[in-house]
Amino acid sequence: MDKQDKKARLQYIRTVIGNCAIENQEELSKELAKAGFATTQTMLSRDLKQLRISKVRTRSGKSVYALPGVVYFDPAKTREELNAAKWSLQFSGNIAVLHTPPGHASLVAYEIDEQKSVFFLGTVAGDDTVMIILAEDVNREQATTFLMDAVPQLRKRQQNANKKEK
Numbered sequence: 001m002d003k004q005d006k007k008a009r010l011q012y013i014r015t016v017i018g019n020c021a022i023e024n025q026e027e028l029s030k031e032l033a034k035a036g037f038a039t040t041q042t043m044l045s046r047d048l049k050q051l052r053i054s055k056v057r058t059r060s061g062k063s064v065y066a067l068p069g070v071v072y073f074d075p076a077k078t079r080e081e082l083n084a085a086k087w088s089l090q091f092s093g094n095i096a097v098l099h100t101p102p103g104h105a106s107l108v109a110y111e112i113d114e115q116k117s118v119f120f121l122g123t124v125a126g127d128d129t130v131m132i133i134l135a136e137d138v139n140r141e142q143a144t145t146f147l148m149d150a151v152p153q154l155r156k157r158q159q160n161a162n163k164k165e166k
Contacts, residue, residue, distance in 0.1 A: 005037075008037075009032065009037045009039070009047065010047060010050070010051060012032065012035055012037060013028065013032070013047055013048075013051060013053070014051065014067060016028065016031045016032070017051075017053055017065045017066065017067055018067055021058070021062065021064045022064060022065045023062060023063060023064055023065075025041055025044045025045070025048075028044060028065070029041075029044060032044075048065070051067070051068075052068040053065050053066065053067060053068065054066060054068070086099060086100060086101045086128070087099065087100060087101075087151075087153045087154055089144065089147060089154055091140050091143070094133065094134040094135075094136070094138070095131060095132065095133060095134065096131075096132040096134060096140075096143055096147065097129060097130070097131055097132075098129070098130040098132060098147065098151070098154070099128060099129055100128050100129070100130065100153075101128060102127055102128045103127060103128070104128065105125040105126055105127055105128050105129055105130045106125045108125070108130050108151055109123035109124070109125035109130045109132075110125075111150060111151070112130070112132060112147070112150055112151070115146075115150055117146055117150075118135060119134060119135055119138045119142055119143055119146050120132055120133060120134060120135060120138075120143070120146075121133040121134070121135055132147075
């Protein structure tokens, strides 16, 4: 194979990956065959590696090839990113309501209760919500400060929110 063929094939791979949602080497091989490029699996693997093409997950959940540094598809958020958005803290009177990702509330309530803080009388946990009863004369700022220390995910969420505001 001469260098011109390889150069043309690599350029065509860039074009196909840049314009189509290619999920695997078989699909890519078919696209190349339509354009007159005969390839093997080994050849495609080397070409993809040389071009630094990797896979990204789209919002629909499919994994497709993408050119380095160029995202043509809207990548799906990771589970950690999705869960980070679910942490929140709100107050109503002497009650704090802490929202968590599903399945986290019981552990969070346990951790808060184990702190034996004078700020809280106790907690009640569901699947993704913790109700925290504040002691008399505890202000929301004190409660928030304590909860940010006891539940690090709240602090991370607040820091991310502050970054977005700037």
